[in-house]
Amino acid sequence: MESIQTxxxxxxxxSFSGLSAALSLVRSLRKIIVFDSERPCNKTTPASHNFITHDGESPESIRKKAITDLKEYQNFKLQxxxxxxxxxxxxxxxxKGNGFSPIQTDKIIFATGLKDVLPExxxxxxxxxxxxxxxxxxHGYEYVGNQTGLWMNEPGVFEHSKFLKHWTKELTVYTNGPIQFxxxxxxxxxxxxxxxxxxxxxTLIHNEGQISAIQLQSGKEIPIEALYTRLPMVQHSKLPEGLGCKLLPSGHIEVSNFYETNVPGVYAVGDMSSMFRSVANAVHSGNIAGAMLNRAMILS
Structure with a gap:
C-alpha cells in the first residue's frame, strides 16, 4: 500500500506568490510542501523590473534564490x-500526481497563475x-520613445492607448481584423x-524575440520595436475550479482581502486572483496569504 505523506x-x-507564501509559513513553524511544475508565466522574460533590490534580474534567478533561502528551513519541502x-x-x-506519493494536507494555497492565450x-x-x-x-521604461504597437481590439482601447502614450508617442493600434470597438x-x-x-x-519579424517589424497579409512591413498586448487569459490549472472555487467574470478566482476562496481551507494568490500582474504584487499576495492562513490556523 502506497504511503501517505502529511x-x-x-x-x-x-513561482513568486507560492514561494512568498511558503516563506511566511515556514517562519510560522508550519510543515509545508511546494509543488513546482517549473513553468512560470514569465519563464521567457529575460529581466524583471519594478521589484526593489532585484531590478533588472532575470525572473528565474530571483526564483532560484528564493528556493535556496527556503531550503534553509527544515519544515520546507519542494516537490x-x-x-x-x-x-x-x-x-x-x-x-495525488505523478512522481510522488499521495499528500494529505490540512490547507491548500493555489499559486498556479494565469495562462495567456497567444494568437497563432x-x-x-x-x-x-x-x-x-x-x-x-x-517593461515600459526600456522602450520609452520607441516605435510601439498595441495589440487590442475591444472596448477600452482608447483609454489603454492614452495610458501607453505616457511612455511613447509613437503608438499604433493593431486590431488584426475588423474593428470591434x-x-x-x-x-x-x-x-x-x-x-x-x-x-x-x-507575421512578427524578429531576431531572437526582439521584433523589428509587423508584416501584414498584403506583404507590407511596418517597423516596430515593442508590442503591448491585451490577450485573453485562462486559469493555468483547472484544479481550483474543480474543487469548487468561484470564478469571477474576468476569469480570476474570487478571494477575500486575505486571499481566502469560497472553499474553506483554500487560498489563491498571485495573478490567478488579481488583475495586477507583477512580481511585486505576487510576492505581496503570497506574504499576506501565508501570514493570514497561519493566524487562522492558530485561532481556529
Whole structure:
C-alpha cells in the first residue's frame, strides 16, 4: 500500500506568490510542501523590473534564490511535478500526481497563475515576454520613445492607448481584423493621433524575440520595436475550479482581502486572483496569504 505523506499546508505553484507564501509559513513553524511544475508565466522574460533590490534580474534567478533561502528551513519541502487530483477528506485534502506519493494536507494555497492565450501568428510566441509585452510598469521604461504597437481590439482601447502614450508617442493600434470597438473610440483615437491598422497580421519579424517589424497579409512591413498586448487569459490549472472555487467574470478566482476562496481551507494568490500582474504584487499576495492562513490556523 502506497504511503501517505502529511503536511499542514500544500502550496501548488512554485513561482513568486507560492514561494512568498511558503516563506511566511515556514517562519510560522508550519510543515509545508511546494509543488513546482517549473513553468512560470514569465519563464521567457529575460529581466524583471519594478521589484526593489532585484531590478533588472532575470525572473528565474530571483526564483532560484528564493528556493535556496527556503531550503534553509527544515519544515520546507519542494516537490517537482504537478498535482493531478485533489480529494476532499475528513482531515482536509488528499493530493495525488505523478512522481510522488499521495499528500494529505490540512490547507491548500493555489499559486498556479494565469495562462495567456497567444494568437497563432509566427513570431508572436517567440517574442512573448521579450519585446511583445503586457505591462508598461514592468517593461515600459526600456522602450520609452520607441516605435510601439498595441495589440487590442475591444472596448477600452482608447483609454489603454492614452495610458501607453505616457511612455511613447509613437503608438499604433493593431486590431488584426475588423474593428470591434465603438465609433466614438475610433474618433477619440484619431484625435489623439493614434493610427489604427485593421489589416490581418501575417507575421512578427524578429531576431531572437526582439521584433523589428509587423508584416501584414498584403506583404507590407511596418517597423516596430515593442508590442503591448491585451490577450485573453485562462486559469493555468483547472484544479481550483474543480474543487469548487468561484470564478469571477474576468476569469480570476474570487478571494477575500486575505486571499481566502469560497472553499474553506483554500487560498489563491498571485495573478490567478488579481488583475495586477507583477512580481511585486505576487510576492505581496503570497506574504499576506501565508501570514493570514497561519493566524487562522492558530485561532481556529
Amino acid at each position: 503536511v499542514e499546508v500544500a502550496i501548488i505553484g512554485g 517537482l511535478g504537478e498535482v493531478e487530483t485533489i480529494e476532499k477528506t475528513e482531515k482536509g485534502f488528499l493530493l 501568428i509566427p513570431g508572436f510566441a517567440e517574442s512573448w515576454g521579450k519585446s511583445v509585452i503586457h505591462c508598461p510598469y514592468c 465603438s465609433k466614438e473610440e475610433q474618433i477619440q483615437l484619431e484625435k489623439e493621433g493614434i493610427t489604427v491598422v485593421t489589416e490581418v497580421v501575417k
